[in-house]
Amino acid sequence: MLGVGLAAVCGGHGTCGRCRVTLISGWLSETTSIEHELIPPHDLAHGVRLACQATPLSDCVINVSPESLTTTQRIQVEGLQAIQRIDPPVTSHRVTVPPAGLNDMRADEDRILTELSATDGIDCKVLDIDAARDLPRLLRDGDWTVGVSVRGGEIVAVGPWPSQSLGLAVDLGTTKIAAYLLDLTTGATLGARGAMNPQIRYGEDVVARLTHALSRPEGAEELAAEAVTAVNDLAVSLARDAGVDPSRILEAVIVGNTAMHHLLLQLPVEQLARAPYVPAVTGALDLKARDIRVDIARGAYVHLPPNIAGFVGADHVAMLLASGITSNSDPMLAIDIGTNTEVCLAAGGHLTTVSCASGPAFEGGHIRDGMRAAPGAIEHVKIDGDEVHLQVVDDAEPTGICGSGILDALAELTAHGVVDAVGRLSANHPRVLRSGKSHEFVLVPSTQRGGRPPVSVTQGDIRQLQLAKAAIATGVEALLAHERLEALELSSVIIAGAFGTYIDISSAIAIGMLPPLPLERFRQTGNAAGVGAKMTLVSTSARSDAIELARKAEYLELATATDFMKRFVDNTRLAPYTSHGG
């Protein structure tokens, strides 16, 4: 399981033929009648198969064509650095007890609790029932010495001594899941893995997922099961890679947006899906892993840091934590760009957040030739007269354009006057083609694609980008207005998230998506939510900080902000911010 997302329009039923792969080496199961129907004989003979039909019978090398990928493999799981603050919620201790005999018939539990108190000065009140089930055999097999893992006055696990104390941190994104295996004692990251969120087959975005959960009685159960299975698979893979036992994972932290959080926990989402978008729960949760079917140590807890509001979740809190933002920071903006873009302003002792419906354009959605940042995606664009210079992911043949590419293209087109401030594509450039009633700017002409249609930026794409950037700019503007700040007063702007890592900040400033600050005030931090999840995994005080952040953060509902619609429309202009950030 490499965590590569394949297109499966039919849902894996072998009817769409979209999930073609080519066997390079190794053995797959026999070809099926479905494959004989959907794959030309010549291709079949050269190893082309349908991923939904073929089962690997050995280690295989498979070539996946870019068109079959649902999305990028650029899942951000980097950040292998050790976390600095280590005060883990679970600590493990060697305990040796007096052997049982007719002159000492105390319960095993009594033996352990007494010794833990006497030797380590740790007074536990509770022995988890699953730990109690393991204890008698471990004590006798270990010649009356065991490792005891303690969390807030409770023994959550017992194991042989010595053995490792591991933790799992998960950033459960709508599209991607990043998971990290950490040593709870040292804080060292032992491994990192990414996977697509398999809920994606029930809908690409949050709204589609919520709709699925509400569409039928088992909908919510299905979504929860998909997420939990993916997390469990990642845990198993990480443990295998590190050569450790998944049952030694003694604590997990999962961060996600509020919808992912609710769907994972099977909390009701009806009230979250429609105005006033009220979460069932925003406070931090500590749940027994078994209660949500997460397969780590059976008595372990899963910690879920707090959400701020219906559309500002724990992933944003984790990002703020990792970015070092506090209410006492100098004026500072943190932006997590996605289908939903969360923005937080720290200023004047306050933390204020907004959520902007920026839409899927930055992820290639609703863009004619849009795609995620997979090989073949145009990720950067430079226009030089009639020439167009492209940077393509993995230097592959360009097959589409991803978010950072569209952003560059729009900035370049605006700079060169091919697109005007209201977003109209001029017909007066040799690369502009008429297509139907509209125009498109050709990045890769049909002639360079063996006669296949060109890869272009269309007039419709430009409208999508205008809406997306206007949403973000309006959010930023509303926050600045709320604190009566000018954009230039911002000491720094943090851009987090996968998309934000790859964009050219100058392009974003040029079209008025980000405020016009000196470039050195911007920091592109990658998967800061993942880093925040790791911080809360190994540090109790980091958890307190996250809770404090969420408690202090005020949520500003854009729909109720003054002049929201007027400002939004103004912000569709393709030009740098002017006054008051807008």
Place this chain on the structure above:
Amino acid sequence: MLGVGLAAVCGGHGTCGRCRVTLISGWLSETTSIEHELIPPHDLAHGVRLACQATPLSDCVINVSPESLTTTQRIQVEGLQAIQRIDPPVTSHRVTVPPAGLNDMRADEDRILTELSATDGIDCKVLDIDAARDLPRLLRDGDWTVGVSVRGGEIVAVGPWPSQSLGLAVDLGTTKIAAYLLDLTTGATLGARGAMNPQIRYGEDVVARLTHALSRPEGAEELAAEAVTAVNDLAVSLARDAGVDPSRILEAVIVGNTAMHHLLLQLPVEQLARAPYVPAVTGALDLKARDIRVDIARGAYVHLPPNIAGFVGADHVAMLLASGITSNSDPMLAIDIGTNTEVCLAAGGHLTTVSCASGPAFEGGHIRDGMRAAPGAIEHVKIDGDEVHLQVVDDAEPTGICGSGILDALAELTAHGVVDAVGRLSANHPRVLRSGKSHEFVLVPSTQRGGRPPVSVTQGDIRQLQLAKAAIATGVEALLAHERLEALELSSVIIAGAFGTYIDISSAIAIGMLPPLPLERFRQTGNAAGVGAKMTLVSTSARSDAIELARKAEYLELATATDFMKRFVDNTRLAPYTSHGG
């Protein structure tokens, strides 16, 4: 489901024909081919059926012949009195919150926690995940008013307001299960029900159950499932009888001996089944009902009071609690007679317990014509010259003899010199028959039973009784010796449990099973364990008392007591205690 245990030698496979019942009124399913094979046509025509084959199609009145009963229906579930001390662990509160809107987008959890603190002064830190799942719909359906049930800083359930707060107390015996439904607010008992412990099909006594649990991997799982299902069935029946919803049961208490406790919780029993008989856990436990699959409110807890030792369990603690014994009591003995008899001595500021392997004789086991106290069981015996006067359960035709009957018979036979002090049955009484190499004393001659074999007390039965009573007397004696007390110094003796309720104390004194005290010093308390379970259900301070009782109680291992075997042999003599209680 009346909780009537039927004989099922074949395990319900329709091959033994033992489970015959007769339909008096109502409708049952069609007769099966198995029934046509095993029941004579004449009987079939008169409504005789096999319980394993027939399914009720309406309310039915069924006659169960005594031979088909595995055991008595005299399950002690009486004690409908209200409990005096009411400080329940769960309290319910009406909470009305401000409605959600675009100007108040707080999470439902936040709304409830804030209001509960502001209005009732109750600061909760935790909202159970299942309660959180129920909350949004209940809030909106209830026009922003709900009932919130709180337990130690945690909201364990939410429900419509008003609604009842109920509790379930269970005495999980090896043979019988007694369950009580209580109103947590008033302490009133709303209903009581009994059932056989269905684990019985895996073995009649504790040792057989432990053996089954260890015999194969799924053994422990099977036993736990049987017990849990029985508890759940009782809860459903009690709730139905009382016209309430089982999901309004917000707390449960289960007491049992240590083996029943471990088997219910699937705690390991290997170390409990062999010397030095060490429990995995003796401390009180508070487990989420869902963790042990008990179907009450999903976020509710099951409280399991503490055990004292491997063979002195929480049922004994509950009995001590109900009996009002404390370490400061005047010298006082409490005896719970069963296959295993637990005895506790309170004296001199100490509580000391022993466990005596008294065997199944008092429950009719290993007694040739023994049976449990079901209709047809001889429960009291009086010998008057050649005449024998019998008291039979339900005044039915006598079909066997139960524990209290055997005890009486032995006392009478001893008093009349038919049995001597060493237990030998004289041949010189007209009712004594030679049977094989041995003798038997006939209670119901064959002539009165239509030619069927007589109902008798055999020489072998007497030997069984001697072993049983010697075990108890030796336990009592060891306790008295431990505290350097004479039997006569005991201010009172409590006899608890089903068997203890029905015995004639004089008979027990006559054969030297109980100490020779004035009868007014004895108290037969019935199912005191059930009463203790109810007390701990509705009172947090009673729970503390139970924990304190268990903590103070010292367990004395008889096998390591001085002269144990010599004393035991001496105590097989059929005569009242002499010195030092022995």
